[in-house]
Amino acid sequence: MIRFNGISKSFGKTKIIDNLSFEVNEGEFIVLIGPSGCGKTTTLKMINKLIEPDGGSINIDGTNISDVDTVTLRRKIGYVIQQIGLFPNMTVEENICIVPKLLKWDKEKCLERTKELLELVSMPYEDYAKKYPTELSGGQQQRVGVLRALAAQPPIVLMDEPFGALDPLTRDALQDEVKTLQQKLNKTIIFVTHDMEEALKMADTIIFMDKGKILQKASPEEMLRNPAGDIIREFMGKHMTQNNNQDLKAEDFMNVNVVKTTENKQTLECLEIMKRKKVNSIIVTDKENTFKGIITIEDLKNHGKVGVPIGTMLNKEAQLIHKDMGAKEAFDMLIETKRDYLIVVADDDKVIGIINKTSMVKALADALWGDLECMNS
Numbered sequence: 001m002i003r004f005n006g007i008s009k010s011f012g013k014t015k016i017i018d019n020l021s022f023e024v025n026e027g028e029f030i031v032l033i034g035p036s037g038c039g040k041t042t043t044l045k046m047i048n049k050l051i052e053p054d055g056g057s058i059n060i061d062g063t064n065i066s067d068v069d070t071v072t073l074r075r076k077i078g079y080v081i082q083q084i085g086l087f088p089n090m091t092v093e094e095n096i097c098i099v100p101k102l103l104k105w106d107k108e109k110c111l112e113r114t115k116e117l118l119e120l121v122s123m124p125y126e127d128y129a130k131k132y133p134t135e136l137s138g139g140q141q142q143r144v145g146v147l148r149a150l151a152a153q154p155p156i157v158l159m160d161e162p163f164g165a166l167d168p169l170t171r172d173a174l175q176d177e178v179k180t181l182q183q184k185l186n187k188t189i190i191f192v193t194h195d196m197e198e199a200l201k202m203a204d205t206i207i208f209m210d211k212g213k214i215l216q217k218a219s220p221e222e223m224l225r226n227p228a229g230d231i232i233r234e235f236m237g238k239h240m241t242q243n244n245n246q247d248l249k250a251e252d253f254m255n256v257n258v259v260k261t262t263e264n265k266q267t268l269e270c271l272e273i274m275k276r277k278k279v280n281s282i283i284v285t286d287k288e289n290t291f292k293g294i295i296t297i298e299d300l301k302n303h304g305k306v307g308v309p310i311g312t313m314l315n316k317e318a319q320l321i322h323k324d325m326g327a328k329e330a331f332d333m334l335i336e337t338k339r340d341y342l343i344v345v346a347d348d349d350k351v352i353g354i355i356n357k358t359s360m361v362k363a364l365a366d367a368l369w370g371d372l373e374c375m376n377s
Ligand SMILES: Nc1ncnc2c1ncn2[C@@H]1O[C@H](COP(=O)(O)OP(=O)(O)OP(=O)(O)O)[C@@H](O)[C@H]1O
Pocket: 011, 012, 016, 034, 035, 036, 037, 038, 039, 040, 041, 042, 043, 082, 194
């Protein structure tokens, strides 16, 4: 249906789109995702000739779009832009009916369509049709922007971060709405987002772009299982952490099986504990469980004298974190530090657990499996 053949585009001396080729099938929901500035909007705008490529060609239904009259082309393509872009001097109804009017629909049909569309997003005609964009909330403006693009039932719809400024509930409802419409009416949609969760939910196929090139084109399932490279993995991780694990704290995934001892214990006893528990360091506390230091197998070997309490040779360099520290911050800290674990403490330095690489894996797996379950339901 839509085919990019070796498209390139530079602004000034900078190459923004670099020999881009891909295909979109009829009825397919394609999501373009990637870091800010990677060329998503530029790619979209070339489809309706808002930007002309320097090289290569774009075909729609087998015809090179450079041979098609721009106005004719745009009537077939609905477009929701990144900053809403309603005409401020037109009412909601007039905004929605721009293209139907161009197509010379009669008044009755325009009215019916406007009512039907506003109904769809719970903005009753009687309350909203005669309002001007400035009288609407940001979210309502964004909905009208989406409706405007759908009004004339174009076979292709381009959507550039259409739900960016919406609250999560409205966003979720509109995502469902657009997805249902697309399936019911067999529309071809190219949808740009920053949000991997949105991409996973909406897409038949995700195209991950970076620096004007495609890094991976795959189904959500495939991208989730086999992300092609660190940037994509990071994108998924980042979004999953932000969206699913926002409130996850160090305490929620720490390991509570901590090998501890008290400062009055002696060297041989400590060696015995290390051997038994198969660890090479022990956390040392006082009788009230307040952190005092750690003792490592090296410390014992180098300085340990038989019959001396370990309190005299404690290693104070261990890294403590408070139980309320956010998951991401704790993980970043663990990766930065050269140590095997961070010690999680409650108020007054009471030791309650540790965080090591295994805790990280567990938290990440939770995020992944959680998300896969959502997708299957
Ligand atoms: N008209 C222009 N003139 C010069 N440079 C431009 C123009 N339009 C875009 N660019 C540059 O091209 C690059 C890609 O821009 P584009 O808008 O396609 O990115 P994007 O992937 O949509 O980013 P975002 O996610 O932030 O919307 C950016 O570096 C941008 O500064």
